[in-house]
Amino acid sequence: xxxxxxxxxxxxxxxxxxxxxxxxxxxxxxxxxxxxxxxxxxxxxxxxxxxxxxxxxxxxxxxxxxxxxxxxxxxxxxxxxxxxxxxxxxxxxxxxxxxxxxxxxxxxxxxxxxxxxxxxxxxxxxxxxxxxxxxxxxxxxxxxxxxxxxxxxxxxxxxxxxxxxxxxxxxxxxxxxxxxxxxxxxxxxxxxxxxxxxxxxxxxxxxxxxxxxxxxxxxxxxxxxxxxxxxxxxxxxxxxxxxxxxxxxxxxxxxxxxxxxxxxxxxxxxxxxxxxxxxxxxxxxxxxxxxxxxxxxxxxxxxxxxxxxxxxxxxxxxxxxxxxxxxxxxxxxxxxxxxxxxxxxxxxxxxxxxxxxxxxxxxxxxx
Amino acid sequence: xxxxxxxxxxxxxxxxxxxxxxxxxxxxxxxxxxxxxxxxxxxxxxxxxxxxxxxxxxxxxxxxxxxxxxxxxxxxxxxxxxxxxxxxxxxxxxxxxxxxxxxxxxxxxxxxxxxxxxxxxxxxxxxxxxxxxxxxxxxxxxxxxxxxxxxxxxxxxxxxxxxxxxxxxxxxxxxxxxxxxxxxxxxxxxxxxxxxxxxxxxxxxxxxxxxxxxxxxxxxxxxxxxxxxxxxxxxxxxxxxxxxxxxxxxxxxxxxxxxxxxxxxxxxxxxxxxxxxxxxxxxxxxxxxxxxxxxxxxxxxxxxxxxxxxxxxxxxxxxxxxxxxxxxxxxxxxxxxxxxxxxxxxxxxxxxxxxxxxxxxxxxxx
Numbered sequence: 001x002x003x004x005x006x007x008x009x010x011x012x013x014x015x016x017x018x019x020x021x022x023x024x025x026x027x028x029x030x031x032x033x034x035x036x037x038x039x040x041x042x043x044x045x046x047x048x049x050x051x052x053x054x055x056x057x058x059x060x061x062x063x064x065x066x067x068x069x070x071x072x073x074x075x076x077x078x079x080x081x082x083x084x085x086x087x088x089x090x091x092x093x094x095x096x097x098x099x100x101x102x103x104x105x106x107x108x109x110x111x112x113x114x115x116x117x118x119x120x121x122x123x124x125x126x127x128x129x130x131x132x133x134x135x136x137x138x139x140x141x142x143x144x145x146x147x148x149x150x151x152x153x154x155x156x157x158x159x160x161x162x163x164x165x166x167x168x169x170x171x172x173x174x175x176x177x178x179x180x181x182x183x184x185x186x187x188x189x190x191x192x193x194x195x196x197x198x199x200x201x202x203x204x205x206x207x208x209x210x211x212x213x214x215x216x217x218x219x220x221x222x223x224x225x226x227x228x229x230x231x232x233x234x235x236x237x238x239x240x241x242x243x244x245x246x247x248x249x250x251x252x253x254x255x256x257x258x259x260x261x262x263x264x265x266x267x268x269x270x271x272x273x274x275x276x277x278x279x280x281x282x283x284x285x286x287x288x289x290x291x292x293x294x295x296x297x298x299x300x301x302x303x304x305x306x307x308x309x310x311x312x313x314x315x316x317x318x319x320x321x322x323x324x325x326x327x328x329x330x331x332x333x334x335x336x337x338x339x340x341x342x343x344x345x346x347x348x349x350x351x352x353x354x355x356x357x358x359x360x361x362x363x364x365x366x367x
Numbered sequence: 368x369x370x371x372x373x374x375x376x377x378x379x380x381x382x383x384x385x386x387x388x389x390x391x392x393x394x395x396x397x398x399x400x401x402x403x404x405x406x407x408x409x410x411x412x413x414x415x416x417x418x419x420x421x422x423x424x425x426x427x428x429x430x431x432x433x434x435x436x437x438x439x440x441x442x443x444x445x446x447x448x449x450x451x452x453x454x455x456x457x458x459x460x461x462x463x464x465x466x467x468x469x470x471x472x473x474x475x476x477x478x479x480x481x482x483x484x485x486x487x488x489x490x491x492x493x494x495x496x497x498x499x500x501x502x503x504x505x506x507x508x509x510x511x512x513x514x515x516x517x518x519x520x521x522x523x524x525x526x527x528x529x530x531x532x533x534x535x536x537x538x539x540x541x542x543x544x545x546x547x548x549x550x551x552x553x554x555x556x557x558x559x560x561x562x563x564x565x566x567x568x569x570x571x572x573x574x575x576x577x578x579x580x581x582x583x584x585x586x587x588x589x590x591x592x593x594x595x596x597x598x599x600x601x602x603x604x605x606x607x608x609x610x611x612x613x614x615x616x617x618x619x620x621x622x623x624x625x626x627x628x629x630x631x632x633x634x635x636x637x638x639x640x641x642x643x644x645x646x647x648x649x650x651x652x653x654x655x656x657x658x659x660x661x662x663x664x665x666x667x668x669x670x671x672x673x674x675x676x677x678x679x680x681x682x683x684x685x686x687x688x689x690x691x692x693x694x695x696x697x698x699x700x701x702x703x704x705x706x707x708x709x710x711x712x713x714x715x716x717x718x719x720x721x722x723x724x725x726x727x728x729x730x731x732x733x
Contacts, residue, residue: 110479112479170688171687171691239536239540241540242539245476245539246476252483255484265453
């Protein structure tokens with residue numbers, strides 16, 4: 001019997017997708033740019049991101065019986081092939097960046113003498129394997145990780161609560177407005193645009209699709225709340241100057257957990273959030289890539305698709321070592337600018353697609 | 368396909384390349400840091416795992432190098448083990464390191480194994496190594512140093528509990544100088560019995576300022592570091608002691624005036640004054656004397672901070688947080704500006720208990 005997907009199981013992916021870029025990438029950048037004003041930036045960024053969510057939800061409801069690649073095919077005709085290939089490339093770049101960042105973190109904090117490529121191999125094998133199991137398995141993993149993340153987050157927050165000092169959030173406005181706005185924009189880009197990968201599912205495949213939009217907004221808001229509280233408590237504990245000094249402030253803050261001098265050194269449990277976010281998020285991206293290849297090049301054999309997926313996995317292991325050279329500044333630049341360009345590409349295509357669809361439907365109705 | 372995945376997964380699960388057996392680790396619990404002739408002298412107190420006694424003994428290793436990292440590497444070579452600093456309980460730094468502003472913090476920030484939750488002490492005229500040398504069995508090892516400050520904060524508050532993490536926060540804060548707890552020997556000649564001395568702090572010119580016991584206690588009252596403390600109050604050439612608790616101080620900055628509002632709860636300890644406690648106005652008498660003494664202590668401490676151009680109280684930091692545009696902390700020197708700040712103090716003292724005795728022994732004899 002074919003398993004069914006409900007709205008919640010799809011939208012639970014949002015938590016991982018929106019959060020996958022937060023740890024070690026967007027958070028460091030927005031802290032650096034906005035300093036203590038980062039709290040304002042997060043709120044502005046969230047409001048800005050709602051605009052993209054509106055476009056995304058509209059696009060998701062357009063041609064609900066078709067997969068993403070076929071939607072583009074119907075809307076753009078011949079031009080859909082290069083567009084679909086571009087989407088595969090951008091998804092590949094993003095997933096590689098996220099996996100490499102996680103591998104770098106694990107290598108720098110836990111396995112200092114182990115090269116990141118070794119850890120990256122392990123991560124990519126895991127996500128490739130999940131992606132071969134298709135949407136049903138991925139959404140199950142996503143639902144489980146959703147609850148695990150929520151529990152870990154609540155426990156971490158409760159344990160850190162006594163350490164938070166609100167005075168460390170002051171002074172709030174210390175940077176020019178431009179920095180706050182740029183930081184808000186970057187947050188909105190990194191937070192909302194990965195949600196694009198819910199397109200791994202056609203809306204018609206969802207059993208209770210009428211509840212989809214409501215469920216989407218609920219999980220999206222929960223995800224924002226988590227990110228906001230994480231940032232709020234980290235500044236409240238570390239202060240902005242120390243946060244700027246540390247490479248992984250969101251991880252370092254977990255070292256402060258000390259419950260009655262008994263529960264200590266549990267930062268390794270707390271950081272599971274980052275691990276789960278990236279695993280689930282990039283699995284969705286890998287699945288998106290293989291769906292694109294399948295529909296664009298009309299490959300029907302499951303075995304061939306799996307082999308292609310593993311080849312992509314192998315390239316994803318080698319690729320970051322070529323692109324992210326050893327210069328740290330260069331790496332940070334690529335990690336922020338490159339995903340921003342990729343994400344902007346997706347929003348532009350979605351927007352143009354919606355306009356074309358509207359025009360086409362208008363034409364048909366007028367005829 | 369599954370077999371291929373299984374094969375690759377097995378390859379990945381063969382173990383970590385940087386895996387170290389516990390026997391090959393040298394667990395450091397204490398560290399002494401000195402800086403002379405452009406070199407760090409690092410002394411590490413390491414748990415002797417070879418010791419067959421019930422309680423592990425401590426071994427000391429010392430090395431000199433241009434960086435802490437290199438010195439620890441040398442110690443690792445001497446001990447023939449990898450140094451593990453996650454369980455570090457205390458570090459003792461020499462005054463030279465603070466005075467010359469030598470960056471020793473960097474090593475502990477960068478090392479991922481560092482938990483940054485160990486205590487930081489300094490010494491006055493001692494070599495920091497001597498403190499570690501005096502503790503070679505586990506009962507008086509760095510674990511003892513660890514509890515020394517916590518205990519002090521709970522019962523007397525003449526010193527300050529300075530963890531490395533808080534040291535970092537205070538060093539990075541604008542308008543606040545770090546206050547260090549000082550550790551020394553009760554018997555300096557025999558190098559016996561470790562005790563906490565009072566506090567020291569350095570201003571922008573790195574000029575040392577030592578706080579005496581009374582000032583250290585007042586500092587802890589004003590910075591909310593004191594949970595409980597005891598003060599002596601003079602009365603007609605005699606004295607009584609007051610045990611203070613429920614200590615709460617609030618800073619506020621209004622109309623270019625800095626306000627310090629302190630609330631204290633107290634209970635009478637010993638009482639030697641001539642005025643009998645059974646007198647109707649005895650409570651007012653005690654209250655007035657205690658109030659005046661505490662108010663004087665606070666005013667004297669603020670005067671000392673202003674005179675020595677040293678904002679160890681964090682007045683500037685509070686102003687920076689609440690009135691960011693009042694002073695350019697990044698370009699100008701706040702310590703020099705402190706003397707121009709109008710500081711007003713308010714004290715609320717509630718003596719809630721006179722203890723178990725209804726009157727003093729001497730009063731009864733009369």
